[in-house]
Amino acid sequence: MSENDLIRNKFIKSVEEKIRTQDIQFSILKLLYLIGLGFKKGKTHNALFAFFDTYFPTILFEAQKINKLKKIMFETKGDYDSLRKKTSYSLDLGIEKKYYYNEISSLVLLMLENKKSNEMLNEINTIENELLKIIAPNLNIILPNEVLIKLLIHTTGLKRLSQLTGSKIQVLGAEKALHKHKKGRATSPKYGYIFEVNFIKKNKSGKLARHFANKLSIAAKIDYFNKNINKDFIDSVYSSPMMSDSTSPEGYLY
Amino acid sequence: MKKMSEGIYRRNGMIYTINNTDKHKYYDEDILIHLNNYYRQWNPYKSKISASIKKNLKEIPISRESVILYLGSSSGTTVSHISDILTNGKIFAVDSSKEMMKKFMKLAHNRKNIFPILESARNYKNYDIPSDTCIDLIIQDVACVDQVNILINNSDYYLKSKGKVLITIKTQCIDSIKKPGIVIEEQKEILKGKFKILQTLNLEPFEKNHWLLLIEKKE
Numbered sequence: 001m002s003e004n005d006l007i008r009n010k011f012i013k014s015v016e017e018k019i020r021t022q023d024i025q026f027s028i029l030k031l032l033y034l035i036g037l038g039f040k041k042g043k044t045h046n047a048l049f050a051f052f053d054t055y056f057p058t059i060l061f062e063a064q065k066i067n068k069l070k071k072i073m074f075e076t077k078g079d080y081d082s083l084r085k086k087t088s089y090s091l092d093l094g095i096e097k098k099y100y101y102n103e104i105s106s107l108v109l110l111m112l113e114n115k116k117s118n119e120m121l122n123e124i125n126t127i128e129n130e131l132l133k134i135i136a137p138n139l140n141i142i143l144p145n146e147v148l149i150k151l152l153i154h155t156t157g158l159k160r161l162s163q164l165t166g167s168k169i170q171v172l173g174a175e176k177a178l179h180k181h182k183k184g185r186a187t188s189p190k191y192g193y194i195f196e197v198n199f200i201k202k203n204k205s206g207k208l209a210r211h212f213a214n215k216l217s218i219a220a221k222i223d224y225f226n227k228n229i230n231k232d233f234i235d236s237v238y239s240s241p242m243m244s245d246s247t248s249p250e251g252y253l254y
Numbered sequence: 255m256k257k258m259s260e261g262i263y264r265r266n267g268m269i270y271t272i273n274n275t276d277k278h279k280y281y282d283e284d285i286l287i288h289l290n291n292y293y294r295q296w297n298p299y300k301s302k303i304s305a306s307i308k309k310n311l312k313e314i315p316i317s318r319e320s321v322i323l324y325l326g327s328s329s330g331t332t333v334s335h336i337s338d339i340l341t342n343g344k345i346f347a348v349d350s351s352k353e354m355m356k357k358f359m360k361l362a363h364n365r366k367n368i369f370p371i372l373e374s375a376r377n378y379k380n381y382d383i384p385s386d387t388c389i390d391l392i393i394q395d396v397a398c399v400d401q402v403n404i405l406i407n408n409s410d411y412y413l414k415s416k417g418k419v420l421i422t423i424k425t426q427c428i429d430s431i432k433k434p435g436i437v438i439e440e441q442k443e444i445l446k447g448k449f450k451i452l453q454t455l456n457l458e459p460f461e462k463n464h465w466l467l468l469i470e471k472k473e
Binding site: 004005007008011012015016018019057058061 | 344352355356357359360362363366368369370371372382384
């Protein structure tokens with residue numbers, strides 16, 4: 001190997017490492033959400049694309065068509081080592097960091113065979129819980145999982161979510177109503193994805209939703225800069241006079 | 255085949271470069287076989303450098319041995335053609351997007367003169383380019399408001415004196431209300447402090463509201 005090649009390999013390795021470690025937890029979270037949709041509605045294409053995109057992006061570029069990807073998946077039965085051999089170059093995850101690979105590959109195979117069971121859905125929920133505790137610990141306490149995942153996917157990650165204001169977070173997911181309002185055909189929307197939080201659904205109050213969304217935007221900023229649970233902040237959310245009637249007996253807002 | 259400059263050929267109004275690797279195609283370009291050489295067609299509708307050559311660029315500052323810093327490499331259609339031209343040179347390709355870099359790595363593994371860098375062009379000190387390399391040419395294709403300032407920072411840090419720069423400017427990205435002709439004059443005046451402007455080109459039939467400047471760094 002010449003000196004030029006050695007330097008070049010150094011550049012390539014550093015780029016590959018950055019691609020691997022950048023937001024890997026978030027991309028797995030998105031993948032799990034898509035697999036869940038595949039189980040519920042039978043739309044498997046997006047989940048299969050996302051699976052190869054997170055673990056074997058090179059196979060995705062070479063195969064491209066959905067039938068080829070399905071064929072590869074059934075031939076290898078989702079085995080990590082045999083899939084690695086199929087690529088001309090690799091973005092491998094290493095021996096130690098397989099990032100839930102075995103669990104997820106078995107889930108994808110079951111999804112393609114249309115075998116639905118409650119155990120599978122439970123397994124998805126447990127992995128989602130573990131990931132959300134790492135990604136956004138403070139938001140995880142305030143919000144139910146489904147709503148938090150939808151917010152994160154809509155904004156392509158925690159970084160973008162932390163840059164948004166409360167008033168924007170309040171109407172995320174209600175774009176159709178918002179544009180109708182901007183053209184002057186309807187009143188302004190009060191809630192988007194947040195509507196699925198229990199106490200807002202019960203009260204149907206725009207004022208409450210606005211207050212709650214403001215708290216969310218603060219929580220997102222705390223999560224982005226500091227990954228620890230901030231007890232003072234969470235107490236302030238629970239103890240605020242507007243929310244005090246809405247807490248459940250266990251102490252959680254939702 | 256008619257030779258235009260080193261490594262660039264013309265036939266029937268189309269521009270070609272010779273492929274040096276085993277894999278003949280990178281994207282869905284046309285290929286022409288002539289005297290046992292694989293000529294890859296350089297489409298002016300896909301690459302702004304090719305469009306500028308079609309619009310009579312005064313001089314093409316790419317030689318066989320030049321070292322190039324390419325800002326905004328994206329998926330690498332233009333970079334693949336420039337890598338064809340450089341037989342003894344190097345090209346450092348910078349891009350900030352993770353998704354684009356995934357596609358670009360396919361190219362970077364096949365060709366021995368491409369050095370990929372996943373970094374924003376604003377953080378120009380983090381490239382880790384070896385200190386003894388001297389950069390002859392900067393090509394910039396990033397569409398953002400402060401792209402001229404980004405270029406000035408990069409050229410101060412890396413470019414040699416009297417080195418050339420090819421910069422493409424999308425006027426709609428800088429100011430969408432003013433007329434494109436006025437915007438380009440404003441950008442030129444910022445550049446005039448550090449650069450000497452050799453040529454300005456409007457890439458009109460190939461790209462709408464895009465301009466290309468050929469400039470030279472002052473001593």
